[in-house]
Amino acid sequence: MEQQLLGQVPHLTRLEVSERSGVPLTVAAELWRLLGFPQLADDEVAFTDGDVEALRTSSALYEAGVIGPESQAALVRTWGRSFARLAEWQVDLLTQVVVEAADSGADPVERLTAVASDVLPRLEALQAYTWRRHLAAAAGRVLSDGRAGATDVALPTAVGFVDIVGYTTRSKELDEAELVAWLEAFEDRASGVVLEHGGRIIKTIGDEVLYVADSAADAAAAAWELTRIGADEDDPFPAVRAGVAYGEVVARLGDVYGPTVNVAARLTSHARPGSVIVDRGAHDVLCPDHAPPGPDGEPPGPWRLKRLSRTSVKGYARLESWVLREPRG
Template sequence: MTDSSDELQQRLERILLGGRRKYTRLEVAERAGVPEERSRRLWRALGFATVRDDEVVFTDADVEAMRTADQLVQSGLIDPSIEVSVTRALGQHLSRLAEWQVDMLWELIKAQPELGRSERQVARLVDRLLPELERVQNFVWRRHLAAYAGRAFAAPDENLETRTEIVGFVDMVGYTRLTRQIDEDELSRVLDAFELLATETIAEHHGRVVKMIGDEVLFVADSATDAAEIALALTERTSADETLPSVRAGMASGRVLNRFGDVYGSVVNLAARLTSVARPGTILVDRELAAELADEKAYELRVRRPVTVRGYNRLRPAALRRARDVPTGAFASSQHLAAEMLGLTESVAPEDDTGEDAVTARPRRRRRRIL
């Protein structure tokens, strides 16, 4: 790359911003017909740095975007009370996407040394690729719109913001130690491989990736069996890959608040706590999810000893795994399992070689407090 980096930056800005910078923030607000303070809030919510009132940094595209955002509010599509929240969510998601795309572009430029000798060639490459990226993004966005619209119209009486779902976390065991043992390139490869495996597995079993959080993935599913298959398949596939650390998982079922692509509520917290106490290669589920899976012959559930974690006293999880041939009586029946999860009966045997508690049922002599 030559020393004229300013020239390249100006070329790229004209391409990416749709024109030259020629307006201040106040001029954008005036031209778009949006109150000045409101335009300031929206700009900050998008994640952009605050600029001085006399700083010329905006283009005609900024004016049009501000005008369009105002029309969405005026039409009633976006409630004014959540306008900033919607803008913040949009900015956060697209910021991550843009960072990844710039990294990808830079790798492409480095792989073609001839581009490094000409700012004009780099600008032409960006100019050629930008419409293609926009088409792909628009297609993916529309496909997701179609999927969620289908779900909404299939259950018109359902509250799409607050609904019953299964929430699951799957994280890599020993990730902190791993980061101290391998270099950045190898760490990037491990994270890419885990993210690819997680997204493919979750999509395969009709779940949805909420977000990747470093060494773990947060997902949701509509059915108990879909959630079980996601957790089991991810555990099995990472175990089969010698280049990936083992994983552990925690899942819980109940009412979840869906807000701007993320999920919130006690069910999310419970799933996270279960993950934190799960052993490597183990999947822990709460009693609600265990009850939903109790009659599924494809799975086995073992009630674990009560554990205390932050926010939950004497939490009683069950370990989930695929059904296999076992001696009669080694596991609780579906009815006994449900009773165990409700705290109505209990008999805990010594831990077996998997670190799980074998459970049999017998009458209780005293009542047990239900969590």
């Protein structure tokens, strides 16, 4: 199985990999650490020619300036975490093959090796395709919003958090398989709604989804839709609450940072079940002061908002917030 995955039977020590690649052992060891690989003894045979080539490639990218010293550690660490999670999920799928083979009386190792030989090249090709499509989309956003040639630039962005109501209680009622299925269904449905409203999922954190959108209106619409679905007793989607904030956000290595992200998280923790709370930044975009009020005397635009009392949350003593009401029309 190791030969199938690595392309060769391991036959090199880390000292030999360092020598053949021309990369100092201290540099190679730091790279492997950032990628999340276990540290091995100098005389332990665990490497292949692929490791030699990977070090050479990393060195070439560094020398070409593609990976700079200020971003190398963060970038490589992100790679390691992302692929580690993906590998864990894929191995779970492959182990199902082993269980099925054992139940049928077949040799599990032979069955697993045969499946891996057929499936892994396809998975690898699909991963490359997915990466290139996301790369093209990300490049388009960078070129269109003025970040080309700049790094860690704060740009106006809407940030939304959606949190399952009563997650702790519900999780205690489910066994492990049921809990996983429940969370996967939540993530899948939430991701779909966010994408339909022009947003992008940043990450899922157990019972919570963090997403961004270029406009506060899109972020609010996604949050409103999810709370509406969650309030439907005939829909298996769980009850949720949400917070949306709009302001400058730094996007870096697939994650987002800054006070706007913190405010969105705090608003979510303060929201009542089935409600969406927005901050001052989102409110001012959804209901601009310079526009005349609607026929009913309320702020213009499709959203009705009710001002809440200033509230104190962690890090913000008196935070202004509004709760979304049923949109007009």
